[in-house]
Amino acid sequence: MAHRAASCRCSATEMDPLAAAIEPLVPGLRRYARSWLRDRAMADDLVQDCLERAVGRWRQRRGTEVRPWVYAILHNLLVDHKRQHVRRGTAVPLHLVDDVALGRPADQDAGLHHRDLLRALDALPEEQRTVLLLISVEGLSYGEVAAVVGVPLGTVMSRISRGRDRLATLLREGERPRLRSIR
Amino acid sequence: MTSPIGEDDLAAWIDGRLSPERQRLVDAYLEGQPDVHARLREQAEQARALASLFAPIADEPIPATMRVAAIRGRQRQPRWQLAIAASLLLAVGFGGGWSSARWSGEPRAGIAALANEASDNFRVYAADRIRPAEIGPDQRAMLIRWTSARLGERVTIPDLSTAGYRYGGGRLVATPHGPAVLLLYDGPQASKLAVLTRPMQIDKSASMTSTSSGTMGRVTWAVDGIGYSVVGERPAAELHPIADEVRRQADAGLVS
Numbered sequence: 001m002a003h004r005a006a007s008c009r010c011s012a013t014e015m016d017p018l019a020a021a022i023e024p025l026v027p028g029l030r031r032y033a034r035s036w037l038r039d040r041a042m043a044d045d046l047v048q049d050c051l052e053r054a055v056g057r058w059r060q061r062r063g064t065e066v067r068p069w070v071y072a073i074l075h076n077l078l079v080d081h082k083r084q085h086v087r088r089g090t091a092v093p094l095h096l097v098d099d100v101a102l103g104r105p106a107d108q109d110a111g112l113h114h115r116d117l118l119r120a121l122d123a124l125p126e127e128q129r130t131v132l133l134l135i136s137v138e139g140l141s142y143g144e145v146a147a148v149v150g151v152p153l154g155t156v157m158s159r160i161s162r163g164r165d166r167l168a169t170l171l172r173e174g175e176r177p178r179l180r181s182i183r
Numbered sequence: 184m185t186s187p188i189g190e191d192d193l194a195a196w197i198d199g200r201l202s203p204e205r206q207r208l209v210d211a212y213l214e215g216q217p218d219v220h221a222r223l224r225e226q227a228e229q230a231r232a233l234a235s236l237f238a239p240i241a242d243e244p245i246p247a248t249m250r251v252a253a254i255r256g257r258q259r260q261p262r263w264q265l266a267i268a269a270s271l272l273l274a275v276g277f278g279g280g281w282s283s284a285r286w287s288g289e290p291r292a293g294i295a296a297l298a299n300e301a302s303d304n305f306r307v308y309a310a311d312r313i314r315p316a317e318i319g320p321d322q323r324a325m326l327i328r329w330t331s332a333r334l335g336e337r338v339t340i341p342d343l344s345t346a347g348y349r350y351g352g353g354r355l356v357a358t359p360h361g362p363a364v365l366l367l368y369d370g371p372q373a374s375k376l377a378v379l380t381r382p383m384q385i386d387k388s389a390s391m392t393s394t395s396s397g398t399m400g401r402v403t404w405a406v407d408g409i410g411y412s413v414v415g416e417r418p419a420a421e422l423h424p425i426a427d428e429v430r431r432q433a434d435a436g437l438v439s
Contacts, residue, residue, distance in 0.1 A: 016251060016252065018251050018255075019250070019251035019252060022251055023245075023249075023250065023251055026245045026249050027240075027241035027242070027243070027245060028241055030240060030241070030243070030245065031237050031238075031240040031241045034237070034240050035237050035240075040332075041325070041328035041329055041332060042328070044246065044249075044328075044332060045328060047249065048246075048248060048249060051249055051251075051254055052254055052257075052258070055251060055254045055255060055258065056258060113232075114236055117229075117232055117233065117236055118236070121233070132230075132233070133233075133237075135198060135230075136198070136230040136231075136233045136234055137233055137234050137237045139234075141200075142191075142194075142195075142200075154191075157190060157191040157194055158190065160194050161190045161193070161194055164194075164197070164226045164229070164230070165226075167226075167229060168222070168225055168226055168229060171229065
């Protein structure tokens with residue numbers, strides 16, 4: 001018994017509980033930020049900002065689930081950033097930065113496909129793109145997405161359906177010119 | 184009694200998030216709706232493509248600055264404490280720098296290595312007429328973001344205009360101790376100056392040390408695990424006031 005108690009205490013003090021709750025989310029947060037911004041340094045800046053806030057406000061969290069709480073902080077930073085960005089009109093043409101920012105080589109076939117996908121994604125309304133990324137890429141539950149975006153569950157469900165229909169349409173439209181050029 | 188198939192069921196079918204009972208129900212529905220089935224299969228494929236497109240980002244090692252311990256460490260130290268620490272170090276550094284210059288004894292390994300890295304890089308890049316800096320002076324923010332991410336430390340660009348030196352850009356350089364930032368400055372009569380900065384493993388804190396390498400003077404020190412070396416084609420004694428200014432700004436956390 002004494003043994004077990006000792007080993008329990010050991011494993012409990014192994015990792016700082018705040019680090020144990022937040023650090024596993026960091027890879028996903030970086031991915032979410034970069035799926036919005038495509039600029040690695042800028043995206044990481046916002047993630048850093050998000051983490052500083054999460055650590056600083058940890059005590060004010062009051063029982064909310066950690067994952068949607070942290071994603072909501074980042075999401076709001078991204079929305080604010082995008083708003084300022086659009087106003088200043090300094091958006092980087094996305095095809096120029098895709099391959100580099102996403103950290104993959106610009107290999108021929110896959111590169112084309114990825115580019116189509118990114119272009120279609122960027123053509124979606126922001127609210128649809130957001131739920132698509134949070135669900136399909138980040139793997140958040142529908143309830144978590146509702147908490148992150150701050151809308152009712154039903155709204156999330158209709159946004160995801162409309163977003164997927166729109167994405168499929170955009171991808172089909174993107175394919176047509178290429179088929180024509182082959183003929 | 185079962186509730187009818189809804190949009191939400193179809194979305195959850197794509198994501199594979201239906202309960203077993205609901206899954207059976209939706210599967211049966213789709214058998215009779217080949218068009219809907221085809222559309223959902225296509226969308227499920229697109230969802231998977233989207234996930235795999237961004238997946239590699241999550242495999243990248245996270246920057247050290249994103250560790251909770253690193254964030255806490257920064258947040259725990261109140262600003263006034265930093266200010267006092269900086270002024271103390273400034274006083275110590277002033278005395279220490281002068282005396283060690285007079286002793287002309289062997290400087291400790293970490294700082295000595297940094298001084299040599301500074302003059303080596305100065306020799307290569309300050310003399311470069313085509314592209315001395317990788318990131319020009321108009322892109323300070325980009326250089327700060329880039330090099331801070333690589334060094335795992337917040338990089339600052341000192342403003343040395345009061346000393347007559349204009350910031351001319353910077354670059355990330357390689358040293359035997361990992362990446363370092365080289366900041367280049369243009370002074371009077373086409374004179375050049377550079378500041379090399381990198382995290383220190385050995386001399387985490389060291390007072391200002393003046394050394395020379397050929398015609399180059401170097402003033403080198405470390406504060407809180409970050410090493411600095413100011414290098415130029417001038418005697419080290421003349422570089423000392425500039426080094427003091429660099430340290431003052433770095434300690435104050437002034438970011439340009």
